Every structure is written in structure tokens, then in C-alpha cells.
Amino acid sequence: MRHSKLAVAAATLALSATAAVSVALAQSSAQPIIGLITKTETNPFFVKMKEGAQKEATRLGAKLLTGAGKADGDNAGQVTAIENMVAAGAKTILITPSDSKAIVPAIAKARAAGVMVIALDSPTEPTSAVDGLFATNNYQAGVLIGQWAKRAMGTKKAVIATLDLFPGQPVGIARHNGFLAGFGTAGISATTRTQVNTGVACAQDSFGDQAKGQTAMENCLQRNPNINLVYTINEPAAAGAYQALKALGREKDVLIVSVDGGCAGVRNVVGGVISATSQQYPLKMASMGVAAGVNYVKTGKKVSGYTDTGVTLITNKPQIGVKSSNTTFGLANCWGQ
Missing domain, CATH: 3.40.50.2300 (Response regulator)
Structure with missing residues (x-):
């Protein structure tokens, strides 16, 4: 009797183990x-x-x-x-x-x-x-366009407008601060968590939208008509800024730099709407x-932790000391329509 109980127990254990393995296999598959x-x-x-x-x-x-x-x-x-x-x-x-x-x-x-x-x-x-x-690395994306803009401006005094995202958004802060740091503004690092506006003539929120970007640029030009360098949070905002400048006949004497690297944005680099953009993936x-x-x-x-998925400066006007790729590369690696 004892032996038969042991046999039953062993069989039960075997069935339980088989069931557990089956459940594990089902979960994994x-x-x-x-x-x-x-x-x-x-x-x-x-x-x-x-x-x-x-x-x-x-x-x-x-x-x-x-x-x-x-x-x-x-x-x-x-x-x-x-x-x-x-x-x-x-x-x-x-x-x-x-x-x-x-x-x-x-x-x-x-x-x-x-x-x-x-x-x-x-x-x-x-x-x-x-x-x-x-x-x-959104801060580095900003640094790249800031460095490019600094060299492209040469000895000309920069009067800067920034068309940002909206208050408190980390991506917007990182890109904005990176741009200023790349341009040479002191006291900014990748760990700066608040938006720095030192040396900025006009800062407006665009919410990354073309129509809002145009309105923001119009507001900045009313505040300071001498603006000659515009940083935008993304390429739709840059397209809006260009429209505001074009309406005043200023589109040829103002540099616009941006971040994103979408196909429409890279085509705007080809067309001279945007001077340089940082492409992400x-x-x-x-x-x-x-x-x-x-x-x-x-x-x-x-x-665990942070994985950098890369950024490339796209421009057809390379500057000494700033690593970049041209719009042929940009169009081959862009996204969107």
C-alpha cells in the first residue's frame, strides 16, 4: 500500500513538473x-x-x-x-x-x-x-546647429530669436540650451535643466507647429526687426518662421537653423529655407x-539606462570645424513625406 502511495505521489509530481514546463513553454512561445x-x-x-x-x-x-x-x-x-x-x-x-x-x-x-x-x-x-x-542626444543636436551658426555668422553681430516648444519640456530645453552653448553662451551644460535666454533678443513658444511658428516669428520681428539668426525647435516651426520673414522680404538675410531631419525639412535645406538642421532617427x-x-x-x-540613437548635422554650406553631411545624405536617411 505504501509503495502504491509513493508511486501515485511520484506520478503526481511528474505531472506537475510536466504541466509547469508546458506553461513555461506556452508563455515563452x-x-x-x-x-x-x-x-x-x-x-x-x-x-x-x-x-x-x-x-x-x-x-x-x-x-x-x-x-x-x-x-x-x-x-x-x-x-x-x-x-x-x-x-x-x-x-x-x-x-x-x-x-x-x-x-x-x-x-x-x-x-x-x-x-x-x-x-x-x-x-x-x-x-x-x-x-x-x-x-x-537633443542637447548635442542643439550644440551642432549652434556651432554651425556661430561660424556661418562670422564677424556679424547675431541678433537671435528662438522659437521653442512649450515651457518645461525637457526636449525643448535641451535643444534650446544646446544651441546657445554651441553658439558660445557661457554657463550652460548638458545638465542645465532650465531654459537659458542669455543673449536672446526674443524667445517664443511654437509648440512645434508651422502656423504657431509663423505667429511667433511675427511677434519677434515686431519686438526686434533686426533679428538675423533664428533657432527653431523643429522644421515645421522653421517653415513658419520663413513665411513670416518672406512676407517682409527678409528671407534672404536671416539664417534659420533647426532640429529633426524629416524629408520635408531636408528639402527645405536644399531650397534655402533652412540653413542647417540636426537629423535624428x-x-x-x-x-x-x-x-x-x-x-x-x-x-x-x-x-537599462540611456541609448543614444545618433544625430547628424545636415547642410549644404559646411563650416570649418563642424562635422556635417550634405542633403544627399540627409534625403537618403530622412523620414516622413
Whole structure:
């Protein structure tokens, strides 16, 4: 009797072990679910990011869920997207935070549920709120166009306008401060967390929008008609600035520098609308994020810290001492229409 009980117990243990192995195998072979949350659905940068994520997800056999805010700055929309993706079984969420601070509690809840969260393009505050960050070094992107502008201006006294994003946005602050640091403004570093306006004749928020960029430029020209150098947060804002200058016949005597490297922006470098832009690579950010998510599902290994996805200065007017590539390279590596 005792022997038969032992046999039954051994068989039960064997079945339990087999079941555990089957569950583990089922989990490891289940289709990974990855979430991507962008700031908007319409900005070409995020459209390309979504394309890159979908292509990599298809290649790796993952399911991609996507969501976005209604507009840049829509934190509530991004919070809802996180909650929906967690409920749908996403094991990794990639997000470009609209509000770097307000999104943190929602991210914390997702991580507590076992979801790996990776920020793309824009960091959270604090950066430790996510498992990892895949992004352009936005400060360095600003430094490159600042250095280029300094040399391009030569001995001419610069009267600077900056068309920024909106208050408190880390990406906007990093690009703005990097531009000024590259141009030679003292007391700025990559760790400066507030926007510095030393030596700036006019600073206006554009929200990265062409129409708002045009209005911001018009306001700056009313404030100081001698402006001859314009930094913009992105290329749509630069296109708006150009329209404001063109309306006054000033488009040929004012330098415009920007950041992004979208196809429309690079074509504007070709056409002389923008003098130089720092190109970043949203497709690379997204594909790396999806690959990391699939790896997490398979191995349980999370990413950690910051991964620089690269930046290249694009201009057809190279300056001594500033590394750059021409618009042929820019068009070959751009994103959007």
C-alpha cells in the first residue's frame, strides 16, 4: 500500500513538473505584445516611428498596439493608452512622453504590473521613472546647429530669436540650451535643466507647429526687426518662421537653423529655407524598442539606462570645424513625406 502511495505521489509530481514546463513553454512561445504611445498621430516624426515599430514587430512576430495623445501635451490621452495596453496584455510599452512629469504615476503602475517601459525620443522626469531611454542626444543636436551658426555668422553681430516648444519640456530645453552653448553662451551644460535666454533678443513658444511658428516669428520681428539668426525647435516651426520673414522680404538675410531631419525639412535645406538642421532617427528608436520588448518577453531581461540613437548635422554650406553631411545624405536617411 505504501509503495502504491509513493508511486501515485511520484506520478503526481511528474505531472506537475510536466504541466509547469508546458506553461513555461506556452508563455515563452506566446506572441509578444508591444505597445507604442506617441505624442500625436499626425506629426511625420511619430508617423515614421510607428512605421518602424510595425516593421520590426512584423519581422519578430510580435503584436503591436498603438496609441497617442490628441495633441502634443495631452497627458490624459497617454495615461488612458497605458492603462488600455496593460489591460490588453502588453509586456513592453514604448512611449514618447508629452508631459515628462505628469506621466510618471501611470508608468509606475504599469511597471508594478510587470511591464517594461521604455521612453523614446523624450525623457521622463526623473529619467529613472522608466526602464530605459532610446533617444537622440537633443542637447548635442542643439550644440551642432549652434556651432554651425556661430561660424556661418562670422564677424556679424547675431541678433537671435528662438522659437521653442512649450515651457518645461525637457526636449525643448535641451535643444534650446544646446544651441546657445554651441553658439558660445557661457554657463550652460548638458545638465542645465532650465531654459537659458542669455543673449536672446526674443524667445517664443511654437509648440512645434508651422502656423504657431509663423505667429511667433511675427511677434519677434515686431519686438526686434533686426533679428538675423533664428533657432527653431523643429522644421515645421522653421517653415513658419520663413513665411513670416518672406512676407517682409527678409528671407534672404536671416539664417534659420533647426532640429529633426524629416524629408520635408531636408528639402527645405536644399531650397534655402533652412540653413542647417540636426537629423535624428525615429525609425531606429522604434525598432530598437520593439526588439528590446521581444527580448524581454523571451528572456525576462530588461533594458537599462540611456541609448543614444545618433544625430547628424545636415547642410549644404559646411563650416570649418563642424562635422556635417550634405542633403544627399540627409534625403537618403530622412523620414516622413
